[in-house]
Amino acid sequence: LRQEYPHSFLLNQIVWPYGTGEVIVQNYNAVLTLSHLYQSADAVIIFENDNLHKICSQLLSIKNISFQDINKVISQELASVLQPAVSTEGRCNLPGELLERLVPDPQYKLLGVRTIPHTSERALAFSSFTWAGLLKHLRQMLIANAGMEEGVDWQVRVQSRDHRLSSADFTSSLANVLFLRGKQCETMDVTPFSDPRLYCSWVPQNAAFSVFRNQRPFHHYEKYASLLSNSQSPVGPLGCLVGKAWNMFASRAYIHQYLKYGITEEDFLDSFATLEQVINNYSNM
Numbered sequence: 001l002r003q004e005y006p007h008s009f010l011l012n013q014i015v016w017p018y019g020t021g022e023v024i025v026q027n028y029n030a031v032l033t034l035s036h037l038y039q040s041a042d043a044v045i046i047f048e049n050d051n052l053h054k055i056c057s058q059l060l061s062i063k064n065i066s067f068q069d070i071n072k073v074i075s076q077e078l079a080s081v082l083q084p085a086v087s088t089e090g091r092c093n094l095p096g097e098l099l100e101r102l103v104p105d106p107q108y109k110l111l112g113v114r115t116i117p118h119t120s121e122r123a124l125a126f127s128s129f130t131w132a133g134l135l136k137h138l139r140q141m142l143i144a145n146a147g148m149e150e151g152v153d154w155q156v157r158v159q160s161r162d163h164r165l166s167s168a169d170f171t172s173s174l175a176n177v178l179f180l181r182g183k184q185c186e187t188m189d190v191t192p193f194s195d196p197r198l199y200c201s202w203v204p205q206n207a208a209f210s211v212f213r214n215q216r217p218f219h220h221y222e223k224y225a226s227l228l229s230n231s232q233s234p235v236g237p238l239g240c241l242v243g244k245a246w247n248m249f250a251s252r253a254y255i256h257q258y259l260k261y262g263i264t265e266e267d268f269l270d271s272f273a274t275l276e277q278v279i280n281n282y283s284n285m
Helices: 026-040 049-059 067-082 095-102 131-143 235-250 265-283
Strands: 011-016 043-048 110-116 173-182 209-214 223-231
Touching: 011 026, 011 049, 011 067, 026 043, 026 235, 026 265, 043 049, 043 067, 049 067, 067 110, 067 173, 067 223, 095 173, 095 223, 110 131, 131 173, 131 223, 235 265
Parallel strands: 011 043, 043 110, 173 209
Antiparallel strands: 110 223, 173 223
16 A cells, blocks of 8 residues: 555554463564554554453443454444544544644654543433543543543643653653544533643644544434544553563564465564564653
8 A cells, every 4th residue: 555655644553462362473463563564654543452342341331242342342433533523723634634643753653542431322321421521531541541431540640751750650642632522512621631741842732732523422422532642552562562472482482384474583573673663762752
């Protein structure tokens, strides 16, 4: 695609494998795939199977979770940021527009989506949501690096960079785009998301945060908020994945399965180097 459309924006979406229990070589596959995507794509939206599974079980009350259930959650979250919405400046959320706002530096291409609320259809009739409550939870999910609103760590606080404690670091961001869908979304105060302490010092303050709105209700929710972020969130899962893959590679486990299909040890080493640089870049934001 990059060769065919060299001047077009290329946005990929991938699903991180479960931490355990899928395929023995899943970490190899993820390292090889992500490292190659990182070199050709303009941005990569990451979903984590573990987080999606928790949303299905704990928030949607699904007992026997299938991949179809997980795919429904992914589709809903993607739709919440890709369906039409308009910014304060009157611009539409076309993919190119979003990438210009979210990827200020080509070394930082990993994006994540957080949405709220998630409620089963049975419980929705008895649920009531306010914009203030939704946005308070969503901001805390961002700084505490939580994949869903339940169980979020409220002890994590935003601190000035001169007083951040390594034991209670919040998740720093390069850029965030907030989407508000539903009644009264035009009047909501979103200034807590523009707090300069949330962002890298080298990102211009007026470029770090954007908001898009659409007064039409989303799915079966009267109020729905989504946050598309370029932040440090992927550092932990990516570091764990690369570490597991490297331990297997160091003992040459299952390497022969790749060698017979033309993937060399140098390909593995190049992939490890690419992702270790990504981890280093995001860790030092």
